[in-house]
Amino acid sequence: MVTISPARDNQREEFAIARALRRFFVDQLPPAGAEFTLRGEEAHHLLNVVRVRAGEEVSLFDGSGAVACARLLRGRRGEAALQVLSVGTADVEAARKLTIACALPRSARMDFLVEKCCELGVCRLVPMVTRRSVVDPLARQENHFLRWRRIALEASKQCGRARLMEITAVLPFESALVTREAECAGMIATPAPGPGLAEFAAKLHPGQSVIAFVGPEGGFAPEEVDSAARSGCAAISMGPRILRVETAAVALAACLLLG
Amino acid sequence: MVTISPARDNQREEFAIARALRRFFVDQLPPAGAEFTLRGEEAHHLLNVVRVRAGEEVSLFDGSGAVACARLLRGRRGEAALQVLSVGTADVEAARKLTIACALPRSARMDFLVEKCCELGVCRLVPMVTRRSVVDPLARQENHFLRWRRIALEASKQCGRARLMEITAVLPFESALVTREAECAGMIATPAPGPGLAEFAAKLHPGQSVIAFVGPEGGFAPEEVDSAARSGCAAISMGPRILRVETAAVALAACLLLG
Numbered sequence: 001m002v003t004i005s006p007a008r009d010n011q012r013e014e015f016a017i018a019r020a021l022r023r024f025f026v027d028q029l030p031p032a033g034a035e036f037t038l039r040g041e042e043a044h045h046l047l048n049v050v051r052v053r054a055g056e057e058v059s060l061f062d063g064s065g066a067v068a069c070a071r072l073l074r075g076r077r078g079e080a081a082l083q084v085l086s087v088g089t090a091d092v093e094a095a096r097k098l099t100i101a102c103a104l105p106r107s108a109r110m111d112f113l114v115e116k117c118c119e120l121g122v123c124r125l126v127p128m129v130t131r132r133s134v135v136d137p138l139a140r141q142e143n144h145f146l147r148w149r150r151i152a153l154e155a156s157k158q159c160g161r162a163r164l165m166e167i168t169a170v171l172p173f174e175s176a177l178v179t180r181e182a183e184c185a186g187m188i189a190t191p192a193p194g195p196g197l198a199e200f201a202a203k204l205h206p207g208q209s210v211i212a213f214v215g216p217e218g219g220f221a222p223e224e225v226d227s228a229a230r231s232g233c234a235a236i237s238m239g240p241r242i243l244r245v246e247t248a249a250v251a252l253a254a255c256l257l258l259g
Numbered sequence: 260m261v262t263i264s265p266a267r268d269n270q271r272e273e274f275a276i277a278r279a280l281r282r283f284f285v286d287q288l289p290p291a292g293a294e295f296t297l298r299g300e301e302a303h304h305l306l307n308v309v310r311v312r313a314g315e316e317v318s319l320f321d322g323s324g325a326v327a328c329a330r331l332l333r334g335r336r337g338e339a340a341l342q343v344l345s346v347g348t349a350d351v352e353a354a355r356k357l358t359i360a361c362a363l364p365r366s367a368r369m370d371f372l373v374e375k376c377c378e379l380g381v382c383r384l385v386p387m388v389t390r391r392s393v394v395d396p397l398a399r400q401e402n403h404f405l406r407w408r409r410i411a412l413e414a415s416k417q418c419g420r421a422r423l424m425e426i427t428a429v430l431p432f433e434s435a436l437v438t439r440e441a442e443c444a445g446m447i448a449t450p451a452p453g454p455g456l457a458e459f460a461a462k463l464h465p466g467q468s469v470i471a472f473v474g475p476e477g478g479f480a481p482e483e484v485d486s487a488a489r490s491g492c493a494a495i496s497m498g499p500r501i502l503r504v505e506t507a508a509v510a511l512a513a514c515l516l517l518g
Contacts, residue, residue, distance in 0.1 A: 092499040240351040251513035259518030
């Protein structure tokens with residue numbers, strides 16, 4: 001529907017390359033001065049997509065928060081030989097550690113949720129099965145996990161995040177509930193009237209970690225809401241409109257991390 | 260990837276029908292007591308998708324905030340004869356009127372943006388062309404508009420909203436800037452450090468309307484940021500990570516309407 005004109009696509013490419021596409025992921029950053037070889041998808045991206053030339057500098061990150069500046073020595077047969085120039089840390093994490101535990105929505109909506117939560121700075125994502133869940137999480141779960149991890153990695157490269165968002169295995173709601181640590185504030189999103197996000201956020205200490213539970217389209221079952229209340233989670237109204245799983249999750253992330 | 264098992268799909272259907280799919284859109288609501296005929300896509304949806312039977316009740320809305328309860332008299336040849344039982348208004352709008360004016364992202368991302376802004380309660384959406392825009396808005400603009408309107412309508416039915424989000428024609432940034440009314444607070448999103456959303460929101464009167472400008476992936480050009488500042492818009496930092504257009508727009512909507 002929307003088309004990209006060739007001239008503007010070039011312009012877009014310039015911006016994208018300037019800021020995001022020159023970041024590459026490595027499993028572990030070598031120390032400053034070390035030479036090493038990048039292989040696989042990231043090397044292909046560096047050599048054939050972004051087309052970095054020998055002598056040019058790129059950024060590297062390993063998902064732990066550490067970043068490095070490196071120079072391409074040579075590229076050959078899909079392998080990039082790089083020298084690390086300097087190593088440091090990137091301070092682009094949100095001040096608050098937020099865990100979003102949400103009922104698994106259908107495929108495309110989950111892809112979107114992973115990307116947006118990563119961009120907004122969510123620390124950990126817990127996909128859940130609840131009483132009223134509509135998605136069968138056992139269908140090729142391993143593939144899902146790899147797909148979501150790839151989406152989170154691409155979003156990290158795009159947005160400049162140096163620490164990877166953790167994505168856990170799919171958990172039953174009750175198991176997700178007991179992962180909450182004592183000092184972490186808990187909330188469960190509900191369509192019922194009651195205290196809203198602003199009231200919840202106002203009671204948090206600066207930097208206090210939060211876990212937010214988001215139900216499926218049919219909502220949490222009453223027993224689930226009761227379990228959450230007994231475990232100390234506040235029931236928080238998401239307003240008079242019924243939000244989809246991914247809308248509620250992304251709205252919570254925005255309000256608790258940016259608002 | 261994620262598959263829906265038949266049993267659970269039925270369960271999902273029950274929930275969906277119970278709350279959202281029994282809402283139908285009419286151009287203008289007839290008065291209480293009136294009989295009228297629903298035709299076209301909405302009649303098809305009522306008769307063949309949701310399968311409402313004669314004697315059953317449904318909800319109607321016309322996008323102005325008015326809602327009605329009506330009973331199906333009979334369905335025949337794709338036409339549904341209905342009698343309006345009562346007419347009222349639905350109070351599910353956000354307390355604040357928020358206009359999101361954003362650079363047009365690529366097709367699928369704009370579809371998502373329209374759906375999420377509608378669910379979160381955005382009042383008006385202004386797609387823009389900016390200096391660094393990458394999308395050619397003149398490519399079949401009329402089709403886009405109809406597509407976005409359809410997405411907003413479906414999202415309204417889903418989330419229970421009775422007033423349709425207004426979607427304007429695609430405007431150049433400078434034209435969008437002058438649509439701001441005097442009492443409406445203006446802000447322009449920037450990746451640069453500076454005051455954040457919480458500080459901006461704290462200065463708003465309760466219920467004060469807001470217009471938020473969101474730039475393309477390459478950001479606003481410096482002249483555009485200057486124009487916005489001269490017209491009284493606050494430059495607001497969206498944090499240290501670089502957000503995509505649709506992420507920034509949805510995050511702003513969440514923070515200013517729910518946070």
